[in-house]
Amino acid sequence: xxxxxxxxxxxxxxxxxxxxxxxxxxxxxxxxxxxxxxxxxxxxxxxxxxxxxxxxxxxxxxxxxxxxxxxxxxxxxxxxxxxxxxxxxxxxxxxxxxxxxxxxxxxxxxxxxxxxxxxxxxxxxxxxxxxxxxxxxxxxxxxxxxxxxxxxxxxxxxxxxxxxxxxxxxxxxxxxxxxxxxxxxxxxxxxxxxxxxxxxxxxxxxxxxxxxxxxxxxxxxxxxxxxxxxxxxxxxxxxxxxxxxxxxxxxxxxxxxxxxxxxxxxxxxxxxxxxxxxxxxxxxxxxxxxxxxxxxxxxxxxxxxxxxxxxxxxxxxxxxxxxxxxxx
Amino acid sequence: xxxxxxxxxxxxxxxxxxxxxxxxxxxxxxxxxxxxxxxxxxxxxxxxxxxxxxxxxxxxxxxxxxxxxxxxxxxxxxxxxxxxxxxxxxxxxxxxxxxxxxxxxxxxxxxxxxxxxxxxxxxxxxxxxxxxxxxxxxxxxxxxxxxxxxxxxxxxxxxxxxxxxxxxxxxxxxxxxxxxxxxxxxxxxxxxxxxxxxxxxxxxxxxxxxxxxxxxxxxxxxxxxxxxxxxxxxxxxxxxxxxxxxxxxxxxxxxxxx
Numbered sequence: 138x139x140x141x142x143x144x145x146x147x148x149x150x151x152x153x154x155x156x157x158x159x160x161x162x163x164x165x166x167x168x169x170x171x172x173x174x175x176x177x178x179x180x181x182x183x184x185x186x187x188x189x190x191x192x193x194x195x196x197x198x199x200x201x202x203x204x205x206x207x208x209x210x211x212x213x214x215x216x217x218x219x220x221x222x223x224x225x226x227x228x229x230x231x232x233x234x235x236x237x238x239x240x241x242x243x244x245x246x247x248x249x250x251x252x253x254x255x256x257x258x259x260x261x262x263x264x265x266x267x268x269x270x271x272x273x274x275x276x277x278x279x280x281x282x283x284x285x286x287x288x289x290x291x292x293x294x295x296x297x298x299x300x301x302x303x304x305x306x307x308x309x310x311x312x313x314x315x316x317x318x319x320x321x322x323x324x325x326x327x328x329x330x331x332x333x334x335x336x337x338x339x340x341x342x343x344x345x346x347x348x349x350x351x352x353x354x355x356x357x358x359x360x361x362x363x364x365x366x367x368x369x370x371x372x373x374x375x376x377x378x379x380x381x382x383x384x385x386x387x388x389x390x391x392x393x394x395x396x397x398x399x400x401x402x403x404x405x406x407x408x409x410x411x412x413x414x415x416x417x418x419x420x421x422x423x424x425x426x427x428x429x430x431x432x433x434x435x436x437x438x439x440x441x442x443x444x445x446x447x448x449x450x451x452x453x454x455x456x457x458x459x460x461x462x463x464x465x
Numbered sequence: 466x467x468x469x470x471x472x473x474x475x476x477x478x479x480x481x482x483x484x485x486x487x488x489x490x491x492x493x494x495x496x497x498x499x500x501x502x503x504x505x506x507x508x509x510x511x512x513x514x515x516x517x518x519x520x521x522x523x524x525x526x527x528x529x530x531x532x533x534x535x536x537x538x539x540x541x542x543x544x545x546x547x548x549x550x551x552x553x554x555x556x557x558x559x560x561x562x563x564x565x566x567x568x569x570x571x572x573x574x575x576x577x578x579x580x581x582x583x584x585x586x587x588x589x590x591x592x593x594x595x596x597x598x599x600x601x602x603x604x605x606x607x608x609x610x611x612x613x614x615x616x617x618x619x620x621x622x623x624x625x626x627x628x629x630x631x632x633x634x635x636x637x638x639x640x641x642x643x644x645x646x647x648x649x650x651x652x653x654x655x656x657x658x659x660x661x662x663x664x665x666x667x668x669x670x671x672x673x674x675x676x677x678x679x680x681x682x683x684x685x686x687x688x689x690x691x692x693x694x695x696x697x698x699x700x701x702x703x704x705x706x707x708x709x710x711x712x713x714x715x716x717x718x719x720x721x722x723x
Binding site: 148182185186187188189207208210211213215217218219221222223224225226230234235237238239240282 | 467468471472475478479482483563564565566567568569570571572573574575720721722
């Protein structure tokens with residue numbers, strides 16, 4: 138549905154987007170993740186035809202955004218970082234204007250607007266002036282504007298920025314709901330958002346793509362082996378020896394100790410679940426098992442490792458350093 | 466065409482949903498009304514003086530020559546010079562400042578449609594402003610017998626003159642996010658084009674001819690006299706086209722520069 142090939146954008150001597158390529162399939166939600174200034178907005182602006190790229194190609198819904206911009210734009214809905222509202226217009230006037238310029242046929246306009254307002258839950262604000270809307274409503278009117286002409290592709294630049302927690306959840310639900318008949322790219326620098334809404338993630342930093350994968354795979358890929366955290370009440374005895382003898386365990390390291398209660402971090406071979414054996418070993422030795430849980434590398438850590446030093450993160454040795462960070 | 470009209474009507478509405486349209490229209494009417502009263506008084510006094518000297522001179526007082534020409538052909542363009550930069554100052558600047566330009570540029574619209582929509586929207590407001598001045602002209606028709614043909618040509622001239630202001634005002638507005646910068650730059654550009662003939666008189670015949678041709682107000686005189694000359698029509702139409710062309714280039718280059 139969306140295909141980006143070797144996209145590059147330079148502003149004078151600054152390269153904002155550097156040889157970015159990725160694909161998004163129909164009905165998929167792609168998360169565009171990166172720190173501020175990574176080139177997310179620039180990439181989105183190129184995809185929506187707001188600005189041309191210096192080099193490369195972008196195909197949206199089967200149309201090249203440079204060669205057939207009008208056709209591509211007809212099939213794209215875009216919510217910029219700041220919702221593009223006219224402060225003097227009322228919500229309904231605004232949506233009517235947008236419907237006109239997006240080419241919604243005049244006999245469908247009224248019903249389409251009504252439908253979209255219900256969907257984004259702004260129908261109670263129809264007569265309100267855009268300037269007087271709260272941030273949450275502005276964002277939702279912006280979203281209503283983007284889906285008004287029922288586009289194949291939706292491009293949302295930080296759709297949940299500035300919303301309160303309840304609105305964030307509502308917006309995420311709405312986005313997931315829309316994914317059925319729209320292909321969606323959303324950018325964000327909030328990580329839980331990606332793991333909760335997106336099927337695939339593109340991590341971008343300093344204009345370059347550093348990773349493209351599903352949130353789960355990204356987590357797994359960076360975690361060379363499985364790590365468990367085990368807390369044992371050994372009453373002064375050394376539990377490390379017992380734990381080290383469990384089949385599959387490759388490393389045991391003490392991580393904390395308080396009043397005879399010791400916490401260990403235990404690495405095991407990938408793909409082998411050692412939890413049962415660990416529990417049995419602790420209990421049969423007569424120790425008290427207080428806690429046993431897997432340590433997952435959160436997306437935050439992946440993100441930080443990929444974006445702070447991408448070359449380091451790519452090499453396997455460095456990922457070990459990551460694993461010593463306690464569970465977030 | 467449908468898209469052009471959608472944008473034009475949005476532009477026109479936006480003038481009147483914010484104070485700017487009403488303020489412009491209010492001060493325009495106030496100043497024009499003041500000019501009207503002042504010139505009318507002068508006209509009435511003169512005609513009374515003439516009747517006191519017995520029968521009028523070789524020719525009677527002429528409403529077109531002594532009232533309408535100073536009013537519409539000489540004073541109204543000055544009002545246009547001062548007020549029209551305020552009509553165009555916000556067209557692009559405001560869209561760029563508030564980010565709504567992203568909506569326009571990512572909608573299935575061509576640059577040409579957006580520019581023409583904005584141009585026609587501003588022209589419509591200017592049309593409303595000119596319509597207000599017709600009320601006073603109408604009064605003259607009730608109490609006197611002015612000739613209508615020179616009135617038509619002077620309004621055509623005013624419309625074209627305003628078109629030049631608006632096309633260049635659009636261009637200047639597209640260069641900046643700041644409305645005040647847009648206003649000042651537009652005003653200065655037109656004041657310059659207004660007085661450009663001043664250096665022509667002492668700089669030799671070639672410069673004189675050139676400045677005569679460039680002078681935006683020099684081409685207006687004939688319209689005021691009731692003369693319709695294609696030279697002037699071509700000058701104004703090409704001026705407007707050039708202004709719109711510059712706007713298109715500016716919007717396009719803005720995309721590249723980001």
